[in-house]
Amino acid sequence: MNISALIAALRAALGSERVRDDAETLAIYSHDDTPGSCAPVMVLFPRSHEEVQAIVSIAHRHHLPLVPRGAGSGNVGGAQPVPGSAVISFECMQRILDYSAADRVITVEAGCVTGAINAHVQADGLMYPPDPGSSPYCRIGGNLAMNAGGPHALKYGVTRDYVLSLRAVTGTGETLCCGVRTSKGVVGYDLVRLLVGSEGTLALITEATLRLLPAPAAKATLRAAYRHTASACAAVQRIMAQRHIPSALELMDPHALAAVRAMGAAGDLPADSNALLMVEVDGEACAIPDQVQAIRTALAGAGHLETLEATDATATAALWTARKALSPATKAMAPLKINEDVVVPVSRLCDLLDGIEDIATEHSLRIVSFGHAGNGNLHVNFLVHPQDADEMRRARHGLQKLFQTVLTLGGTLSGEHGIGRSKRAYVPLELSPESLAIQHAIKRVFDPDHILNPGKLFPED
């Protein structure tokens, strides 16, 4: 069946306004928040599980590759179309299907905006903890596909830890319901967590039942400045060695601070500071002072310059100024930011930052690092000019070296962004041939014709 006939068949199933192939729509959906683009042959806008199932059934019969898309805010090209593929956007599936404050569960469609879940449950004193930076606009389906994290993962865990059950459509167009609506359940294999983080390659998740937690009553934010990276890393280790797990523990390296200074957004930082920690603690109001005191003690040490503290919203926002300025600051530094997302054990964080310094020197690269230090999860940004072939070659060597360093330190290539298109060449550095063979075989179980998000997650054949 040619593309026109396929479009006609899909229009017959969904209605013509749900199947778009005009140039403007194809252009909009040709990329996500990652360099690179590829126009799809059509964009589909299902409104329900049943419509997704209808799409996959037709796609399966006619070998049409499907690329699932939430908000397109991913940065590993997970929602980037491949040639001849249809994008299936979940933006018209935003309903909250069920909510029980008593049972602390909510069932939502895959296109529901993550922040909207929190907005919905807030009045009952509840929260959905995972909070990727894109929470205000990203969609839960994308979070589920990538097992999204965020700063609060340190205390609260990641997307995987909050999914009770899923409704999905496999690559053969079959409906798969898995998981439970209860807080415990051990019947059969854990298909829920197999689908979470599978980047849309096993099944298209249409609905999810999520676990909620009581929102903390109070929080406090601390910002500590250090003379050197090493002294900030030592403080991270001291914090993670005491009993109070912060709700967030973020680090900015000297290059991140320099970038922010260049933007004029670090005016209140000590002039000799070269590394910054942001710490957030939360809990009952009565428990905050003890936590703050313990964190202050851990923050102090060789190379520590100052600690500032905030509890009200205005002062807290002021403390986050430098950190919030970082994204625009790095964007201003170079046309392309290659954003890696590596993790090492907390005890090796300083070794990782030393290794990154060596890579920058050896390969003459500008690298800005910051991120979720309490998890040992750093966002390592290579700032490059795509037109500069020599710099791009050096960046490729530097990336390879970065991944080798991370694995030597007992770490992993990605903590929360996933593999997508961007990192799949590096997967064999981390996963054994045996593990990859099993993952390929699992892929064939769910999607024998390889129509779900092809060209993602797995290394190229």
Place this chain on the structure above:
Amino acid sequence: MNISALIAALRAALGSERVRDDAETLAIYSHDDTPGSCAPVMVLFPRSHEEVQAIVSIAHRHHLPLVPRGAGSGNVGGAQPVPGSAVISFECMQRILDYSAADRVITVEAGCVTGAINAHVQADGLMYPPDPGSSPYCRIGGNLAMNAGGPHALKYGVTRDYVLSLRAVTGTGETLCCGVRTSKGVVGYDLVRLLVGSEGTLALITEATLRLLPAPAAKATLRAAYRHTASACAAVQRIMAQRHIPSALELMDPHALAAVRAMGAAGDLPADSNALLMVEVDGEACAIPDQVQAIRTALAGAGHLETLEATDATATAALWTARKALSPATKAMAPLKINEDVVVPVSRLCDLLDGIEDIATEHSLRIVSFGHAGNGNLHVNFLVHPQDADEMRRARHGLQKLFQTVLTLGGTLSGEHGIGRSKRAYVPLELSPESLAIQHAIKRVFDPDHILNPGKLFPED
């Protein structure tokens, strides 16, 4: 190859003392803590991952079914041999292979006693939270196979939530390493959580890296007595609707209290009490009084008779007397206890207990229920005489009705015990044919010749 030749081959690989086929050994390993037994043809005692791999390679070549066994403390027959099988006991693999207090991770062999992990990390103020009742003697490999829970799962989660990486041997004798040693990681499919809870049917787990948490500084225990089940269930709902998640919230129904009274272990309970709640809260010492006050408020209400509180060890033990007497008390009531482990949403707990009452009346059965009320996870014990054919028939009908009730209430057949041999006939009540077909196909990926723990987890063909 006949059994004698197989034994010879395995002795050549492992040493003769690692392969036992004497009558006494076969008898000991013919059952776990579940009614029913079947003698294996041999019992194997590997001392390392490599020896497990050697065993599976030989077993794979010669189609020898392998039944993995931790401490044999499971109660769904998960470690029960099948005819012609070899038991592979992990009791000689108890080493702690690696431990980092700084990174809060520990790597242990599968035969490590769960309680020993806690003993090892206690001096550093750390804990491994999952605590099935069998913690003092069960082995972590069994906990991983069944995704074990325990009372503290309410606040801290289950085994699955603490596993970072696994080393295992698939049914073809291949080594599979999966997961990370870091607190985050999203590279590839989540094979770790696919193996956890797979009841030894996909791969034999030999080593596990587990996440640790800081141990709470203080705790308090409350015991509340109620006139009726309904009033206790209402209190459970009130507790689970306020902000402080207890570290444990256990319920005993009227029949459980009657059993304990018959043992003389409920002397200090109000005479008119027919349901009991045990609540434990933990955290920083300064946060305990607020938590206790909030729980006390939630405990009070219609039908509430009294609340007692304990913080020191002696008083706490006294409060637990009735609950601790329950297991021997039910054992004294009938020769056989059919112990189910169902879960419903907390908001439906009272409906479940009403349903159980109806089943007991309708089918003239003695049923004692207690368990992890905060998770909606009840242990429902049918007390029967195996020689009484009519009672056993009524019990089968009652079980079927129980499972139907649980599923109608939005629940699941097992919260922490698993399926094993005992419950597999009921699995199709909960899992769809599509889900089961996918699970069978995953089984074939890991264990194409079906030699790993046959006759478990899946419904009979």
